[in-house]
Amino acid sequence: MTGDSVLLERADGVAVLTLNRPSAKNAIDIPTTDALVAALRSLRTDDDIHAVVLTGAGGDFCAGGDVKGMADGGSRTVEQRRSGMARYAELARALAALDKPLIAAVDGVAFGAGLSMALYADIVLVSTRARLAMVFHRIGLVPDVGAWYQLPRVVGMQRAKELIYSAREFGAEEALRMNLALEALAPEALMPRAMELARSLANASPTAFSLSKRALSATLQSDLETMLDMEASSQAIALSSAYFREAIRRFAAKEPAQFRWPNKD
Structure with a gap:
C-alpha cells in the first residue's frame, strides 16, 4: 500500500x-x-x-x-x-x-x-x-x-x-x-x-531481461557497431550469471527449464 x-x-x-x-x-x-x-x-x-x-x-x-x-x-x-x-x-x-x-x-x-x-x-x-x-x-x-x-x-x-x-x-x-x-x-x-x-x-533471468530492455531502449538512436559492442558486453555478463549456470545444469540433467512462456488459450 x-x-x-x-x-x-x-x-x-x-x-x-x-x-x-x-x-x-x-x-x-x-x-x-x-x-x-x-x-x-x-x-x-x-x-x-x-x-x-x-x-x-x-x-x-x-x-x-x-x-x-x-x-x-x-x-x-x-x-x-x-x-x-x-x-x-x-x-x-x-x-x-x-x-x-x-x-x-x-x-x-x-x-x-x-x-x-x-x-x-x-x-x-x-x-x-x-x-x-x-x-x-x-x-x-x-x-x-x-x-x-x-x-x-x-x-x-x-x-x-x-x-x-x-x-x-x-x-x-x-x-x-x-x-x-x-x-x-x-x-x-x-x-x-x-x-x-x-x-x-x-521466472526469467533478471540479468538478461535488464540487459535486453536497456539495449532495446537504445537501439533506435544507435547504429549497428554500437549495438554489436553492447551485445558482446551484455552477453559476457549474462554468461557469468548464476541464472545461466543453473539453466545449463537443468539442461544437462534434463530437468524442466526455470523460465517458460505461457501460451494464450
Missing part, C-alpha cells in the same frame, strides 16, 4: 500497482503522481520483485491528468506551470528506468497521460471494451509524460502524428493493428492474463 490513490500489492515475485481513484476514472492528480513515482522507484530496487503489473481500479485504466486540478491553478505563471510539469517528467523517468518486466493491463479508458503511461510497458494488454486516445489537443494541450518520445517509437511517426493531431478515440482491435497492444481480452480475463505473463517473466 502506497496511499489511497495508488495501491501496491506484492506476491510471488510480482508487484501489482493499481491506480485507485475510480470515481475520477483514475485520473492522476499531484498526490497520485507522487505516489506512482515513489512506488516505481522502490520497486526498481526491490530484489524480491521480478515483474510489475500496472492497472486501474473500477473498470478503467486512467483518464489522464486531473483536468479540474489544472483549471484550479489558473493564476499560475508559465514559469510556475513549467516547474509543475517536473512531476510528469519524473513519472516518465521512473517508468523508463524500471528495468524489470512491466505489463499494463488496460481496461476502460486510457486517455491522455493514461495512454502515455501505457506506452512504457513492455507488454500492453487491453480489454475488448478499452477506449484509448491522445486527447490533449481536444482541450488545447500537448502530450505529456514523454508521449512525444514514446509514441513514435511504438506506432511509427506518421501514425503518432495522426493520433496526436486528431486526438481521436480508438479501441482494442485498432490498438492491436497498430502494435500498441499485444493482446485483447474479455474484461474478466484481463488481469488473470496479466498475472500469468508477469509470473512467467518473474
